Amino acid sequence: MTIVIAIDGPAGSGKGTIAKKISSFYNFPHLDSGILYRSVAYLCHKSGEKIFDEKNVLRYAQNLNLDNIDIDKLRTENIDEISSKISSFSSLRESLKTFQLNFKKIHSDKSGIVVDGRDITTVIFPDAEIKFYITASLKDRANRRFEELVLNNSKIDKKLVIKELQKRDQRDMERSTAPLKIAKDAIVIDTSNLTIEEVNSKVQREIEKVIK
Numbered sequence: 001m002t003i004v005i006a007i008d009g010p011a012g013s014g015k016g017t018i019a020k021k022i023s024s025f026y027n028f029p030h031l032d033s034g035i036l037y038r039s040v041a042y043l044c045h046k047s048g049e050k051i052f053d054e055k056n057v058l059r060y061a062q063n064l065n066l067d068n069i070d071i072d073k074l075r076t077e078n079i080d081e082i083s084s085k086i087s088s089f090s091s092l093r094e095s096l097k098t099f100q101l102n103f104k105k106i107h108s109d110k111s112g113i114v115v116d117g118r119d120i121t122t123v124i125f126p127d128a129e130i131k132f133y134i135t136a137s138l139k140d141r142a143n144r145r146f147e148e149l150v151l152n153n154s155k156i157d158k159k160l161v162i163k164e165l166q167k168r169d170q171r172d173m174e175r176s177t178a179p180l181k182i183a184k185d186a187i188v189i190d191t192s193n194l195t196i197e198e199v200n201s202k203v204q205r206e207i208e209k210v211i212k
């Protein structure tokens, strides 16, 4: 049996960092579903279109080949914004859902997988054996996102990062299709005042309860 560790949370909550740590500790393959939305956003951006048409966006998703995408180009302010805008298209979500379910199938020889995103605990793997909702204060999340963005753009304005993060939170939480929310059986961890190691040991303790 392949157990699913599903992790959701808002931008900058630290869910990606923890997903990577858990994945390498247990040797469970990891899928960062944000990469899928970001890759499609990147193709939209590259096409030069300013208004995103659902049919075109879906076509990008259906032909998506991650081998052709430069992952380093996906974490920019532009892609942040486009990914969060297009992610309200239900046809796109449906298409990427197939991709995510397939990830579990192709790893059916493994004892577990780790998947993180916005709707993993609620829509993609509602029956996941372990569910986490990782969050943090807006200030802490914006600081973390700023540290990431400043690596590519030294002129970035922190106030703008906070504003954009708030807009993205709002879009992600208020959209009608698969909004970001806390699943009723998710373990909620606020990482605001915790180190990565502290979050890691909390998460591992919960996982041990299930896999022992």
Ligand code: CDP
Pocket (backbone or CB within 6 Å): 009, 010, 011, 012, 013, 016, 033, 034, 035, 037, 038, 080, 083, 084, 085, 087, 116, 117, 118, 119, 120, 168, 172
């Ligand atoms: O890493 P960060 O939390 O900043 O973002 P991400 O996980 O890479 O996701 C980028 C955007 O894709 C989010 O703001 C969402 O709008 C969208 N997304 C989604 O709708 N559903 C997912 N499962 C993952 C990402």
